[in-house]
Amino acid sequence: MTFDDFLKQSIKESQDKGLKRSLRTVAGTQGPRINLDGFESLNFCSNNYLGLANDSRLSQAALECLKKEGLGAGASRLVCGNMTAHQELEEKLARFKGSQGCLLFSSGYMANVGVISSLFGRDDMIFCDRLNHASIIDGILLSQAQYKRYPHVDMDALERLLQEAPETGKKCIITDSVFSMDGDLAPLDKIVELAKKYQAIVMIDEAHAFGVFGKHGKGLAEHFGVEKEIEIQMGTLSKAAGCFGAYVCGSRDLITYLINKARSFIYTTAMPPSIAAAAAKAIDIIENDHLTRERLHENARYLRAQLKLMGFNTVISESPIIPLVIGESHRALEFSQRLLRKGIFVSAIRPPTVPEHTARLRLTAMAAHTKDEIDFTLGQIQRIGKELKII
Numbered sequence: 104m105t106f107d108d109f110l111k112q113s114i115k116e117s118q119d120k121g122l123k124r125s126l127r128t129v130a131g132t133q134g135p136r137i138n139l140d141g142f143e144s145l146n147f148c149s150n151n152y153l154g155l156a157n158d159s160r161l162s163q164a165a166l167e168c169l170k171k172e173g174l175g176a177g178a179s180r181l182v183c184g185n186m187t188a189h190q191e192l193e194e195k196l197a198r199f200k201g202s203q204g205c206l207l208f209s210s211g212y213m214a215n216v217g218v219i220s221s222l223f224g225r226d227d228m229i230f231c232d233r234l235n236h237a238s239i240i241d242g243i244l245l246s247q248a249q250y251k252r253y254p255h256v257d258m259d260a261l262e263r264l265l266q267e268a269p270e271t272g273k274k275c276i277i278t279d280s281v282f283s284m285d286g287d288l289a290p291l292d293k294i295v296e297l298a299k300k301y302q303a304i305v306m307i308d309e310a311h312a313f314g315v316f317g318k319h320g321k322g323l324a325e326h327f328g329v330e331k332e333i334e335i336q337m338g339t340l341s342k343a344a345g346c347f348g349a350y351v352c353g354s355r356d357l358i359t360y361l362i363n364k365a366r367s368f369i370y371t372t373a374m375p376p377s378i379a380a381a382a383a384k385a386i387d388i389i390e391n392d393h394l395t396r397e398r399l400h401e402n403a404r405y406l407r408a409q410l411k412l413m414g415f416n417t418v419i420s421e422s423p424i425i426p427l428v429i430g431e432s433h434r435a436l437e438f439s440q441r442l443l444r445k446g447i448f449v450s451a452i453r454p455p456t457v458p459e460h461t462a463r464l465r466l467t468a469m470a471a472h473t474k475d476e477i478d479f480t481l482g483q484i485q486r487i488g489k490e491l492k493i494i
């Protein structure tokens with residue numbers, strides 16, 4: 104087979120299975136309404152929960168930093184790319200999260216891959232929720248650690264695996280705190296309890312919880328009151344914080360270790376300082392703006408309750424992420440396309456992002472959605488759901 108044939112065949116296979124993916128383009132800014140491929144549409148699939156991705160306070164902070172520190176960092180952090188804005192953001196995040204230290208990574212993907220692969224190896228055992236994010240899985244594969252997947256949020260299964268684990272080597276339980284495709288929450292209280300009982304450490308990925316959960320928006324660990332008991336707390340600045348990049352918070356020694364060992368930190372250019380300055384502003388807003396966070400949860404509760412009443416399977420979502428599980432990829436795609444024709448953008452999430460036969464629409468609520476926008480969307484979802492005989 105020639106290289107060209109290989110590409111063509113692979114693309115055709117994806118297409119036939121309803122799994123082919125392609126890019127759409129947003130013109131202008133991100134918000135509850137976007138211009139998508141030239142058409143105005145309601146946006147129900149962004150992780151920009153609090154609307155910070157287009158908040159003028161953040162752009163202003165970025166502009167001011169741009170004037171002082173310029174555009175590019177010029178080198179990795181360990182060479183000469185460590186700039187004032189990075190340092191200030193790490194100090195702010197450590198204080199906000201109440202941890203001894205914090206380290207920035209250029210993305211959540213890179214944080215998970217770098218942290219997990221540097222901390223664990225062949226002699227260690229990692230316990231991983233079956234629905235954890237792909238970047239966690241990639242980090243585990245790269246680490247070559249032994250790897251036990253437990254059924255989604257099944258604490259009995261996790262305990263059995265912990266009981267069977269050998270005495271030697273480090274043990275670590277890794278979980279998304281809010282699951283990115285199901286919108287449900289990891290039982291962090293029970294996970295911490297099990298970790299103590301079996302001398303394991305815990306790593307959480309707060310990508311969808313940072314800015315969204317906890318009294319001050321610090322994440323699900325704050326919500327459960329277990330911040331002091333989780334050794335490795337990772338989160339992204341790209342979702343509710345509206346920027347880009349990721350943090351890892353933990354002990355001073357953990358941070359020193361990662362600076363020395365995490366390859367996705369060492370061998371990459373530092374994030375642009377203006378992005379770090381914008382993220383620092385986002386944290387101020389997240390810490391103080393309880394109203395926007397409450398509005399987000401109100402919108403999510405309303406959407407979820409109405410969809411459930413209509414008879415959709417929304418799994419057990421408890422967050423602004425609301426899945427409508429449909430099953431076959433073609434049908435999920437068809438649903439999404441019909442919604443788009445009515446000016447509502449909800450992307451269809453298909454395998455391998457979600458398990459086989461669980462293709463879904465994944466709605467995300469934003470604080471800025473109005474009641475009218477949500478009601479219009481609900482009406483269209485109900486109509487199409489009936490047309491496609493899903494409800």
Ligand SMILES: *Cc1c(COP(=O)(O)O)cnc(C)c1O
Pocket residue numbers: 210211212213215236238279283308310311339340341348349
């Ligand atoms: C989005 C996401 C990531 C990746 O973060 P990026 O900053 O977008 O690279 C990691 N983990 C989870 C659970 C996510 O949802």
